[in-house]
Amino acid sequence: MLRLVPPLNEEQVLLHCCCAPCSSAIVECLLDNGIRPTLYYYNPNIFPHQEYEKRKTELTGFAVGQHLEVIDADYDHDRWRGAVKGFENAPERGHRCRLCFEVRLRATASYAAAHGFRLFTTTLASSRWKNLEQINQAGREAALHHPPTLFWEQNWRKGGLQERRNELLRAHGFYNQLYCGCEFSQRP
Numbered sequence: 001m002l003r004l005v006p007p008l009n010e011e012q013v014l015l016h017c018c019c020a021p022c023s024s025a026i027v028e029c030l031l032d033n034g035i036r037p038t039l040y041y042y043n044p045n046i047f048p049h050q051e052y053e054k055r056k057t058e059l060t061g062f063a064v065g066q067h068l069e070v071i072d073a074d075y076d077h078d079r080w081r082g083a084v085k086g087f088e089n090a091p092e093r094g095h096r097c098r099l100c101f102e103v104r105l106r107a108t109a110s111y112a113a114a115h116g117f118r119l120f121t122t123t124l125a126s127s128r129w130k131n132l133e134q135i136n137q138a139g140r141e142a143a144l145h146h147p148p149t150l151f152w153e154q155n156w157r158k159g160g161l162q163e164r165r166n167e168l169l170r171a172h173g174f175y176n177q178l179y180c181g182c183e184f185s186q187r188p
Contacts (some may be wrong), residue, residue, distance in 0.1 A: 002159030011182035042073035044080035046181035101138035
């Protein structure tokens with residue numbers, strides 16, 4: 001098991017979640033380390049809306065089984081589209097992804113600050129398909145805009161979590177999407 005020492009020695013964390021497969025091993029690891037996450041589902045990038053709902057349903061079902069709270073933030077795809085306007089054709093891991101992380105992590109930091117969480121992190125940092133430095137930079141900047149929050153820069157790919165994710169995916173029979181979520185990531 002990966003041993004975690006969260007910043008500020010916090011026992012509660014707001015965990016931005018993208019989906020159940022990416023969240024499950026992280027949630028398990030946090031709980032095993034005595035850290036109780038509240039799951040924050042804010043993913044206005046996901047398209048179409050049915051895909052968004054499918055991922056939310058999977059995450060919520062998993063959270064209920066773990067006796068964890070899920071905060072269901074608003075789905076505002078049009079606002080997200082406005083935030084990435086002009087970068088629709090940017091490659092994966094390019095500037096569009098960076099903007100997407102900013103939108104999602106600023107909302108997470110805002111919620112954290114407004115609801116007494118001093119610490120937040122994201123399951124986005126578990127994907128080998130994402131640029132970890134882009135995620136961490138977006139998280140740090142989000143925290144600066146919403147004091148007194150602090151972004152927990154944790155590489156959730158390490159310590160056997162990627163392998164555990166795959167085991168939990170099979171054990172729970174999670175729906176495992178084949179693209180990150182936005183319509184632009186589906187392009188060849």
